Amino acid sequence: MSDGDDAARMPRWVKIVGVAAILLVVLLIAALFSGHGPGRHMGGHGVSAPVAAVDGAAGWLR
Amino acid sequence: MAPPLRKAVLTAHVAASVGWLGAVAASIALALAALTSPDLRVVRAAYLAMDMLGWSVLVPISVASLLTGLVQSLGTVWGLVRHYWVLFKLFINVVATAVLLLYTQTLGLLADRAADPASTLAQLRGPSPLVHAGAGLLLLVGATVLSVYKPRGVTGFGLRRAAAAA
Numbered sequence: 001m002s003d004g005d006d007a008a009r010m011p012r013w014v015k016i017v018g019v020a021a022i023l024l025v026v027l028l029i030a031a032l033f034s035g036h037g038p039g040r041h042m043g044g045h046g047v048s049a050p051v052a053a054v055d056g057a058a059g060w061l062r
Numbered sequence: 063m064a065p066p067l068r069k070a071v072l073t074a075h076v077a078a079s080v081g082w083l084g085a086v087a088a089s090i091a092l093a094l095a096a097l098t099s100p101d102l103r104v105v106r107a108a109y110l111a112m113d114m115l116g117w118s119v120l121v122p123i124s125v126a127s128l129l130t131g132l133v134q135s136l137g138t139v140w141g142l143v144r145h146y147w148v149l150f151k152l153f154i155n156v157v158a159t160a161v162l163l164l165y166t167q168t169l170g171l172l173a174d175r176a177a178d179p180a181s182t183l184a185q186l187r188g189p190s191p192l193v194h195a196g197a198g199l200l201l202l203v204g205a206t207v208l209s210v211y212k213p214r215g216v217t218g219f220g221l222r223r224a225a226a227a228a
Contacts, residue, residue, distance in 0.1 A: 011215040014146045021153055028161070 063137035075130035078123045083202045085119045086195055093191035102183050106176040112191055113173035116166045124159045144220030147208045154205045158198055165194050
C-alpha cells in the first residue's frame with residue numbers, strides 16, 4: 001500500500017473522538033431543549049429561583 | 063506569519079489556554095467547598111467567588127484562547143481545518159466557551175441567592191457548578207493532550223491542499 005493511501009485513511013483516534021464529539025453535541029442540544037438552560041439547574045433540593053430572576057436570565061432565549 | 067510574531071501569538075495562546083485550565087481547577091475547588099462545607103458563610107463566599115471568577119477570569123481567557131488559537135492556526139502551516147487535531151481543538155474551544163458563556167448566567171443567579179441573607183444551606187447547595195467545571199476540565203485536558211501529542215491525521219481539505227502545493 002502506498003504512503004498516499006495511508007495518508008488518505010482516517011486514523012482510528014479520529015473516528016473515536018469524532019463519535020464522542022457528536023455524542024457531546026447531541027447531549028448539549030438535548031439538555032438545552034429539555035429546559036436545562038441558564039438558571040434551570042440551581043440545585044437547592046428542588047427550591048426554585050425567584051421567578052423574576054429566572055425570567056431575567058432567560059431573556060437571551062427571547 | 064513572521065517567526066517572532068508566530069512565537070508571540072503561540073506564547074499568548076499557551077498562556078491563555080493553560081490559564082483557563084488553572085481557573086477551571088480553582089472553580090472546582092470552590093464548587094467542592096460550596097457542595098461540602100457545613101459553614102453557611104463559606105458556601106455563600108464560594109458562590110460569590112465563582113461568579114467573580116467566571117466573569118473576570120474564565121470568560122476573558124477562554125475568548126483569548128479561542129482568538130489566539132484561530133490566529134495561530136490560520137497564520138501557520140498547520141491551518142485551521144487541515145489536521146484533525148487542530149479541528150478537534152477548535153471544536154473543544156468553541157463548545158467550552160459557549161457552555162461557559164451560558165453558565166455564567168446560572169453563576170450570577172447562584173451568587174444573587176448566596177448574597178440573600180434569607181437563603182439557607184439547603185437552598186444553596188447543588189452539584190451543578192461541580193459537574194460543569196469537571197466537564198470543562200476534562201475537555202481542556204483533552205485539548206492540552208492534542209496540543210502536545212499532535213496525533214497524525216490530515217483532513218480531506220488538508221490532503222487536497224498538500225496535493226495542490228506539490
